Amino acid sequence: MAHIKSHKDALLARVRRISGQVAAIERAITNETTCGEILHQVAGVRGAVGGLMDELLSDHIEQHLARPGLSDAARAEAADELIAAIRRYAK
Template sequence: MTHTIREKQKLLARVRRIRGQVEAIERALNSEAGCEQVMHLLAGVRGAMAGLMAEVVEAHVRTHLVDAEKYPEALNVDAASQLLEVVRTYLR
């Protein structure tokens, strides 16, 4: 699904950061950290997941909704931006 090597590296970096955040939750539970700290860490992962999903959706819209080789002009860039803005608002 990743469409350039650079994009793939960016997504992978995000996923690895999320894995690190999940491991921090595991450590927090193991070390009997307070509820407050665990809830904070969970909220952090949720935000990071939303950011990753927004990026994947964006890649999907820009790359797959229209076959850009056959129809290089067909995607309405403004309409796509409006859509992605809505998606980002709701993903938070």
């Protein structure tokens, strides 16, 4: 997975930010923070997960579908993975 390797640091930084946001929600519920604040934080995590998904989908399209020199079989497999991810993601 060349593109995971080449974007590893950036992807890990995004994922760790999301981990931090989820930990903040755990603290907010533990401390019985206001419902409005918790709703706001959860909507924020959903947005961040969306951003991570956008980046992964774009990389996947560029590296496993559009990149010159891929085999027809590799492209077909990547297409199936992409279609499954989009269907689940847009739900």
